[in-house]
Amino acid sequence: MSYGSVPVLAGVALTVPAGTGVCVTGENGIGKSTLLRCVSGLQRPDDGRIRVFGANPGSSPEFWAAVVTTVEPPTWYPGLTTREHAELICRAHGQDPDEAGVDEALDRFGLTGHADAIPPSLSSGQKQRLTLALALIRPSSLLILDEPEQRLDPEGRASVAAMLVDYLAGGGSLLMASHDDKFSVASGAELTTMESLVP
Numbered sequence: 667m668s669y670g671s672v673p674v675l676a677g678v679a680l681t682v683p684a685g686t687g688v689c690v691t692g693e694n695g696i697g698k699s700t701l702l703r704c705v706s707g708l709q710r711p712d713d714g715r716i717r718v719f720g721a722n723p724g725s726s727p728e729f730w731a732a733v734v735t736t737v738e739p740p741t742w743y744p745g746l747t748t749r750e751h752a753e754l755i756c757r758a759h760g761q762d763p764d765e766a767g768v769d770e771a772l773d774r775f776g777l778t779g780h781a782d783a784i785p786p787s788l789s790s791g792q793k794q795r796l797t798l799a800l801a802l803i804r805p806s807s808l809l810i811l812d813e814p815e816q817r818l819d820p821e822g823r824a825s826v827a828a829m830l831v832d833y834l835a836g837g838g839s840l841l842m843a844s845h846d847d848k849f850s851v852a853s854g855a856e857l858t859t860m861e862s863l864v865p
């Protein structure tokens with residue numbers, strides 16, 4: 667994979683066994699987000715092979731039914747509140763919002779007091795909480811999370827780590843990039859470090 671003449675992701679081999687979590691670490695600019703974008707099907711590698719649940723990433727509705735990715739920055743629907751965003755995600759995935767536990771999810775992410783606010787009015791950490799709440803409220807088999815801990819306070823990080831442990835315990839798989847090893851280990855992910863081939 668390369669951007670113009672700049673090579674990124676040369677010689678990367680990574681497997682995430684179903685039901686496990688893997689966290690990719692490494693210095694700024696090493697290619698973690700690019701890797702996650704490729705696995706999410708949002709970017710095509712020039713060479714090599716990526717398979718997700720036995721198929722090319724991003725190539726079918728089944729992929730998007732099974733995979734949640736937060737690699738792209740979220741887009742908010744104009745005029746819809748925090749709660750309405752959660753309800754919309756539930757309905758899009760065939761869930762009844764009450765049965766899916768929208769209010770409980772907002773509470774878990776400390777967003778109850780902001781349920782009737784529109785996302786652009788939230789703080790950056792609250793927006794990150796909402797992004798993760800929307801990722802976790804819908805059914806999925808694989809979470810692809812780019813630095814989920816960013817902008818969260820320590821309590822928020824601990825809480826999200828515990829939720830990711832529960833997600834794995836429920837049979838889900840997790841691929842994430844992070845600069846916080848403690849958070850990643852607490853999330854139940856195995857750490858793997860990307861290193862530059864250039865000395």
Ligand SMILES: Nc1ncnc2c1ncn2[C@@H]1O[C@H](COP(=O)(O)OP(=O)(O)OP(=O)(O)O)[C@@H](O)[C@H]1O
Binds near residue numbers: 696697698700
């Ligand atoms: N759209 C782009 N156009 C050109 N170069 C890019 C683009 N996106 C990323 N790069 C370059 O590719 C390399 C890898 O970037 P990437 O964002 O994947 O790294 P990262 O490991 O996720 O970094 P960080 O830890 O800072 O988030 C960097 O050198 C970056 O400058």
